[in-house]
Amino acid sequence: MRVALINEGTYPYAPGGVGTWCHQLLNGLDGHEFHVVALTGHGGRREPAYPVPRSVTAVDTYPVWDRPVTVSGGIARHRRRRAASAAAVLLCRGLLGDDPHSAGMFADGLRRLTELSGDGTHPLFGTELPEVLLDAWQASAAPAAGRPALPRLSLRDARSAAVLLEHAVRPLACRTPKVDLCHPAAAGLPVLVALAAKWRAGTPYLLTEHGVYLRERYLEHGAGMPLAVKTVVLRFYRALARLGYEEAALVAAVSRFNQRWELRLGAHPAKVVVVPNGVEPLRYPPLATEPTVPTVTWVGRIDPLKDLHTLIRAMRTIRDAEPLARLRLAGPVPETGRDYAASCLALIERLGLRDAVDLSGPVTCSREAYADGHVVALSSISEGLPYTIIEAMMCGRPTVSTDVGGVPEVVGGTGLIVPPGDPVAFGHACLELLGDGERRRTLGAHGRDRALAHFTVDRMLAAYRALYTDVRAVAAA
């Protein structure tokens, strides 16, 4: 089967959970041919973080924030602008409404933009999008049932939002080769590529969500932009997620937590299947020994959603009770996480933890990092189904993690779970395990049994193999 695997900002360039999942899928699904579409911010040469396997026929990198691709010729441009403006009216009115009619307008707007971008040009570039957005806003601004009036959208806000929208819909112009199905790995921009393929060629798609895309945008856009701009952007992503669930042949949620959100956002219950991530047991055999110095290990991508500030603050609590304790942070710093990494370093300095915290960068095998610690920590405020916890369990290491996303579903009773954003609770949980060797060993053993029973890569691959067949069957029906 030929599959277009579509992701945003992850495989093959950025290491992390989604990248690992893509890597497993591409290497493990024999008999399938993959075309990878990697949506990125900017173009230019970059080194892949994963070796691309032979099953991948091509990696198509599609930059969303590069120079616009436009129609040539004055008359053609004028015609195109008129048609795109008409589609933009539907898109803007549709994204601001809450009712099914608005959802229909949003879908119609995107569909028209897809038709216009068939030649590879960016569909909304050159339109009077701020004016269109202002008109739509004024039509929808009044209080409606269940919600107050929309905030004020100034012309400056409209321009800022229009720039973001114009770039956001660019993936509609990305053309996939003829494939049997598309497999977007998030209910955000990758869905646009899949929708375009569906509308152009009737290609069905299977949608997988790791972290709930919309939920992560909500957390990401907290206070970083003016309220009205934030409203436009989040309404766009909400409307897109709803449309993405509706048009998908099937939706694969990595956890029941994600499934709740997907159902809440309108996915049909019969379409949503839970397929947990898995790891290869042979790569993560149990760790027989522990280090001599009490150590907490964290493995992951340095990113605000991982809330390392809470973990570093928890380390202060741990050091107060256990002065020799150490924290090892192992993981890459992506381009978007540089400022956050700097803020973590500043916090380490401020709390006087320079000697206690080791920011060791990426590791070739996460098992080595787990071997350096007694306890594996995860302090995120949002997660799908984290590989870190599954890998640690497979290695027989006990875990302390936050109660977010699919974490409780993975851990079950084999680790300690604390509320997110609470460094004191996190620190006490780590101390509890650091001070009780017997409990560590018991939890570790139970964790490995649980991981072997539910979270192996073979189970995951078998599920996706079946889902690919089901998607074609659903589409054919």
Add this chain to the structure above:
Amino acid sequence: MSAPTIGPVGPPPRSIADLAERFAGNVVVVDVEELVATIEAAGISDRQAQVRYGVPTVFALGEAVLAQLWARRGRPGAHPPARAPFARAALARAALFLTPALAAIASGATLDRVGWPLLAVTLVLGWSGGQALACAGSARAGRGATGAALRRLGLGLLVGAAGCGGAIALGPSWLVGSRVVAYAVCGVELVAFATIAAALVGNRVGAVLRWSAPVWLVSLALLAGVVPAWALGAAIGLAAARAFAPALRRDAPGARVPVRTPVGAVVAYALVGAGQAGSFLLVWRLEQGAAAVPLLLAVPLIELFVGWHAAGAAEGLDLYDDVAAYRRHLRALGVATLAALVPPLAIGAALVVAAFRLPYELSRHPDARALVLSAAAGALLAGAWAATLLLATRGRLMLAALLALAPVAFAAVPVAGWLVAVPTGNADSLIQVLLPATVAGLAATSVLGIAATAHTVFHSGSYR
């Protein structure tokens, strides 16, 4: 982004009202899903929603909290922000631009030892190169790569200095003057222009201006004859060191995104700079001093005018949520902008008329007419520069470049005519012809500038 919290660490909220109270001071949420995401990130799961708040899910809890939050809030963002202050920044820029002018006035005796063609070439090179490099550097600095932008600017300065050095070394002595002095003067002149460009690129006008205070003090001391000329060079070097200091820093890794140089804009700014330098030289050479007074006075006024216009346009973006009202605002702003461009033209025209209708006694004075015409030239050039900078601010760069070059182009016509008609004439007879012709050219440029500005400020596309 930091992790959302529901207030200070303490006992968890026990009721929905309590929870709403804690969220009320935090981020304004756009819908219930955003609130639910924040509630979950704060550690409240479905189980806790049931046990602690008596609702079946976090989504139900979010709806209950949101109903309370929305009941207590008005329409957010209903009060547009006040107009951003612009006068202080405009005056700081003007003071920075005037620093090299003051230094040049103070070091007149030293400049006299250098051939004026060399000084003119260095002035054009520094003025246009500085503007072009500032434009290219700003594009890079806008992406956070200020250090890299300043290093490129420094490289441009070195290339310019090498070119000047070559010209001094190889040029005939009647063109260069004293070579030793010429090296120093041209070097300091280029450094002064590069300092201004670096201050603009690094967005450190205020800091560089403070470090330019020694230049002002040494210039005044030099005018009083109490310090040697080299002290001025040292003071300019000090300001340059401050302006280029960020070049030594490494840029944040996130700023290492490839940035395309806006070639068209860089060329346009180079032409604007060359045109401004050329017209300044033209007016300066025709009648030293008299034209400089209105020009120097005009620099802060031009900066204030352009800053006021830009602030007015920006204010409209915040003030209006209706395109028709915004366009009315732009029309009013356009009328006021045009009105502000008329006085230099009117003053210039009045001075021209006065120059040819002087009282009998004054009209017999050999320099009186030239003096008044020079003052007219200064006033008219100030108006033309104001229009040029306004066009550049509105993004009409090629129009601005043409307007900046217009006075030089107008002056070339009578020079060509004079060369044809009086091939053996002397420089005095040329000036007799050229001064009125230059003033006429400047008047024409001013009229063209007002027309171009009218076309620009009333076109809504100029405000994108």
